[in-house]
Amino acid sequence: MVKEEIRVLGFDDSAFEKKSKCLVPVVGVIFRGGKFLDGVLKTEVMVDGLDATEKIIKVINSSRHKEQLKVVMFDGITMAGFNLVDIKEVNEKTSLPIIVINRKMPDLEKVKNALKNFEDFEERWKIVLNAGEIKECRVKNRKIYFQAVGLKDWDAKEIIRITSTRSLIPEPLRVAHLIATALVRGESHGRA
């Protein structure tokens, strides 16, 4: 049984200009279920770097909300270009279950080809594989995809449904996206 007001932390990164090789803000939003916002976290990661996993772990473990948190969500595992989040490592080092939401079925062949441009291809591809099997779930009668580490599929689906109150994606991710976009552009924009 998943509680209606389960504390969920969702992360999203800001958009960035391709030309700028720099730090990109990443926003974490803590929600009580799909109901209301309880807290906001912020960190920054390098464009195409590999520091996202470490930065995310640090911001979670140093949060005063840590004890109340029950699950962490991501909107895909790539941030700031190809800065990959190793959700297996995040799960191990925070002791929190992780759910990754993908609104479209990820094209792993395409990701693999893009990662081949990096010298540390092997390390990056391993992070992609660590995210585990891609599964399906229905939200408001639309199909979405998810990956889960540290919890059962049944619970992951229940948490996705409880938190997706206002749109097809969970509230912490929807709001993290609005905040992250505003940080860079001055105003939030909806998704395409």
Next chain:
Amino acid sequence: MVKEEIRVLGFDDSAFEKKSKCLVPVVGVIFRGGKFLDGVLKTEVMVDGLDATEKIIKVINSSRHKEQLKVVMFDGITMAGFNLVDIKEVNEKTSLPIIVINRKMPDLEKVKNALKNFEDFEERWKIVLNAGEIKECRVKNRKIYFQAVGLKDWDAKEIIRITSTRSLIPEPLRVAHLIATALVRGESHGRA
């Protein structure tokens, strides 16, 4: 009659280090009544500057949410030290009613004395007076104070009550505060 899902934009500024003379982030949050977050805006104002009024007007008028907005809220009229928001001017240049929330009765004598340290005291003091009479209102049986420009006291009180769903202050201000704090400190903190 005020609609339950009236679109309200609430602004709050980030905390800042006294020693740093620089730009401070100001966050605007658009809420549907006290229910859910619809959008986020961001601007920046100078510590102890006088650019807040102009920056606020610009970010409101250039927002894609402008047409739907019904009222703008502030948590006091000072930002980033003594950068004062002229709510009369914001009302005139955005054509939107303004509500200022004060959780404590503002001590105008104290404000006046502090402003006397500024060369442009007269200009700043005029902005304080432009905010108008300070009135009382009850939220969840606790007394708070407000100022209103461009709408009736009755409507201002109704909007304050509708939007104060989770705490003693309206949701757009509560959430703007959490975001603004996270921008500077990396994590949001509740109010004292």
